[in-house]
Structure formats: C-alpha cells, structure tokens
Amino acid sequence: MNFDKIVEAIKNHHTIIIHRHVRPDPDALGSQGGLMHMIKETFPEKDVYVVGSEDPSLTFLIGMDTINDDTFKGALVIVCDTANAARIDDTRYGKGDTLIKIDHHPNVDKYGDILSVNTDASSTSEIIYDLFLYAQSHGFKMNDQVARLLYGGIVGDTGRFLFPSTTKKTFQIAAELVTYNFDRSALYDGIYSTKETIARLRGYILQNYKLADSGMSTIKLNQSILREFGVSDMETGQLVGVLGEIEGIKAWAFFIEEDDLIRVRLRSKGPVINTIATKYNGGGHPMAAGASVHSWEEVAQVVNDLNQACMLYTK
Known part of the structure; x- marks a missing residue:
C-alpha cells in the first residue's frame, strides 16, 4: 500500500496540495477533504490545500481553496480517487515536487511517484481511513470533521452500503467513524435530497428510457431536454442509478449532451463495463464507469458495445 512512503512524504513537505477527479462525487470530496483535515489536525503548522472545481450540490461537504501557481x-x-491522469481536476498537479496517487479504481494509468491503489476497498475514503490506522503510530490524528467526510465518502460510493463493494471491513470502519460527533442525518440529507427539477427529470427518464432484449437500457438527454427541465449536465449524475431499480435491466447508459461533447455514464448489475469506457476516453469500475464521445454517431457505437456485453453476459 506504500503507506510508509506516503507518511514520510507528508512529514517531509511543508506545503501539501490535494486534488481529485473532475465532476466530484462524495467519495472524491470525502477522501480529498478527509485527508486534508487529518493532515491539518496532525500538523497544524503545515499549509494544506484542496483544489478543483466545485459542484454546487456538494459544497455542503467541503469548499475548495484558490491558490496560485x-x-x-x-x-x-x-491525487485522491482518480484512475486516469486525464481526469484529475486542476491540471497543475504536475507542478509539485512529488506526486502521490491514492485510489480504489483499477490501476490502468499508473501515474505518480508513489502509488497506493487498493481495488478491494469500497471507496478511496476507506483507504484514507486505513492510512490513518497505519499512521497513528506516527502521531496522525482523527477528528470529527475527518470522520464526517470519510463516512460521507463511504456512504456515497457504496450506495448507502447496498453495493457489492461493501464488505465486513467497510461496516467496521463505518461503525468506528460514527463514534465521532457529526450529524449523520444532515449528511444523508445533503447527499440524497432531491430538487423538484431533478424529480421531474427522473419522471421523464422513467417514461422514455429504451430497453433492449439483451437487458441493455439507454436514455439520451440532449441540451434541449436539460433546458426544459432546468437541470444542468452536472446535476444529471444524481439520476444515473434510477434505471438500476427496474427489473430486467442488466446494464445501462446515460448520454448527456454538453457544449463540446457527450458525457457517457455507464452502470451495470453484471456485465463488465469499464472495458467499454476505456475505448471512449474513460474508465472506472467494472460495474460503474464513465466516458465521453463527440457525436451521436459515436453514441451508437457505445450502445452497440454495451448491447454486446449484455448479450454475452451470463450469471
């Protein structure tokens, strides 16, 4: 896990800058912010920053810092929770002295001077807690804010402990984190509360999704539809799990039209999909991945690949 090298690197640097992936989710922010607060609690004399663009729906978790070159x-x-260097938010990550990657996605892009990648972990937030356990003997400290962020990251990436990535160890870590003083109800409300515009778009998706005989499902959300419902392309990430609740669907794709590309969000209940994502400028987990294409013709290719994966899949 290279925790020894990470601890030494943290000790040996006065300035520490923590990144994560673009379009952050609770685990990206939880691991990034949790690590930042852990270092600040342990070494108050150090300058520790978190950087990246902000998602207004998740600023309740943590805000980002603005720093110069x-x-x-x-x-x-x-860099936390980012499988591919191309998806690191804030491209200045290469301007530092030493680069560390901490992640739980398949290690396809082995960037960084020090890597700590554990694909068995439910989330990168879980790995950060493992780092804390290791580093306790070096004086590292936990506090309520660290626990809140790591718990939020674990909850988000395990789908409230429902996803198969949830293990006995995940529950044990969660049990330890909830001994700290933070408002779990407020945390759940922040992650899972739904705006009316999002709820109405959910209804549209449930009425208009396509389902193939193979068990593949798709929905296309162009800019006209997003404007009609008053939902930003970033906010559509809150809806990607909707089709997973429908009987008979093995895997599904959301295609969200942005200004200069079409965002692809892939999810599965069986067929491996991250191999498809890597073909289209993306990556991720076997059951949850993302990609991007530049035309509706390319979308048709993604649909064909996903349909083939569903046809070949057997339990």
Missing part, C-alpha cells in the same frame, strides 16, 4: 513549487501533491 507558485504554491506548487516544492509542494507535495496528492
């Missing part, structure tokens, strides 16, 4: 000189840069 000079801050990166001699800094330790840590």
Whole structure:
C-alpha cells in the first residue's frame, strides 16, 4: 500500500496540495477533504490545500481553496480517487515536487511517484481511513470533521452500503467513524435530497428510457431536454442509478449532451463495463464507469458495445 512512503512524504513537505477527479462525487470530496483535515489536525503548522472545481450540490461537504501557481513549487501533491491522469481536476498537479496517487479504481494509468491503489476497498475514503490506522503510530490524528467526510465518502460510493463493494471491513470502519460527533442525518440529507427539477427529470427518464432484449437500457438527454427541465449536465449524475431499480435491466447508459461533447455514464448489475469506457476516453469500475464521445454517431457505437456485453453476459 506504500503507506510508509506516503507518511514520510507528508512529514517531509511543508506545503501539501490535494486534488481529485473532475465532476466530484462524495467519495472524491470525502477522501480529498478527509485527508486534508487529518493532515491539518496532525500538523497544524503545515499549509494544506484542496483544489478543483466545485459542484454546487456538494459544497455542503467541503469548499475548495484558490491558490496560485507558485504554491506548487516544492509542494507535495496528492491525487485522491482518480484512475486516469486525464481526469484529475486542476491540471497543475504536475507542478509539485512529488506526486502521490491514492485510489480504489483499477490501476490502468499508473501515474505518480508513489502509488497506493487498493481495488478491494469500497471507496478511496476507506483507504484514507486505513492510512490513518497505519499512521497513528506516527502521531496522525482523527477528528470529527475527518470522520464526517470519510463516512460521507463511504456512504456515497457504496450506495448507502447496498453495493457489492461493501464488505465486513467497510461496516467496521463505518461503525468506528460514527463514534465521532457529526450529524449523520444532515449528511444523508445533503447527499440524497432531491430538487423538484431533478424529480421531474427522473419522471421523464422513467417514461422514455429504451430497453433492449439483451437487458441493455439507454436514455439520451440532449441540451434541449436539460433546458426544459432546468437541470444542468452536472446535476444529471444524481439520476444515473434510477434505471438500476427496474427489473430486467442488466446494464445501462446515460448520454448527456454538453457544449463540446457527450458525457457517457455507464452502470451495470453484471456485465463488465469499464472495458467499454476505456475505448471512449474513460474508465472506472467494472460495474460503474464513465466516458465521453463527440457525436451521436459515436453514441451508437457505445450502445452497440454495451448491447454486446449484455448479450454475452451470463450469471
């Protein structure tokens, strides 16, 4: 896991800058923010920053810092929850002194000077807690804010402990985190509360999704539809799990039209889909992945690949 090298790198740098992937989810923010607060609690004299664009629906978890390029000189840069270097939010990550990758996705892109990748972990937040357990002997400290963020990250990436990635260890870590003082109800409300516009778009999706005989399902959300419902392309991430509740669907894809590309969100209840995502400028987990294409003709290719995966899949 290289925790020894990570601990030494943290000790040896005064400035530490923590990144995560674009379009953050609770695990990206939870691991990023949880690590930041852990380092600050342990080493109050160090300058520790979190960077990246903000999703307004998740700023209740943690806000981002604004820093200039000079801050990166001699800094330790840590990237959380990001499988591919191309998806790191804030492209200045390479301007530091040392680069660390901490992640739980398949290690296809082995960027960084120090890597800690554990695909058996439910989330990167779970890995950060493992790092804390290891680093306790080096004086690392936990506090309520760290526990809140790591718990939120685990909850988000396990779908409230419903996904197969949830293990006995995940529950044990969650049990330890809830001994700290934070408002779990407020945390759940922040992650899972739904705006009326999102609820109405959910209804549209349930009325208009396509289902093939293979068990593949798709929905296309062009800019006209998004404008009609008053939903931003970023907010559609809250709806990607909707089709997974429908009987007979093995795998599904959301195609969301943005200004300069079409975002592809892939999910599965069996067929492996991250291999499809890697063909289209993306990646992720076997059951949850993302990609991007630049035309509706390419969308048809993704649909064909997903349909083939569903046809070949047998339990």
